[in-house]
Amino acid sequence: MNKGDLIDKIAEAAGLKKADAAAALNATLETIADTLKAGQKITLVGFGTFDVNYRAARKGINPSTQKEIQISDKVTVKFKAGKELAGTVDNKDLRTSLKAAADKKKKK
The missing domain is CATH 4.10.520.10 (IHF-like DNA-binding proteins)
Known part of the structure; x- marks a missing residue:
């Protein structure tokens, strides 16, 4: 499964538009990366x-x-x-x- 497939699954499971699911996933991944970058x-x-x-x-x-x-x-x-x-x-x-x-x- 790649990122696009994951976005499709999230959109389907949560009843979201693909653009909203993509924004939510990107925000989640960015937050995880920023938190780890800070050593947390x-x-x-x-x-x-x-x-x-x-x-x-x-x-x-x-x-x-x-x-x-x-x-x-x-x-x-x-x-x-x-x-x-x-x-x-x-x-x-x-x-x-x-x-x-x-x-x-x-x-x-």
Whole structure:
């Protein structure tokens, strides 16, 4: 699903015009980004938590050349699914299809 598809689903579920759904989604995403940029955590009970994390500089290996490279420090965003979201996603049908896809990939 891409952003346009998500806007369509939101508009349909909330009974909104697509333009209104797009404005609401854009405002939500902008607010999340601004809050994280300020170093604050966002907790949506039942859905999950967005937080920022500092990653120190480290040495790595370029897989193409096998040469050592320096990876600079940076701030990353992490998301931890809430209990309700995790429970909704963890269903037997999805687990079975994802397991089959992983097994098929291993065989290649």
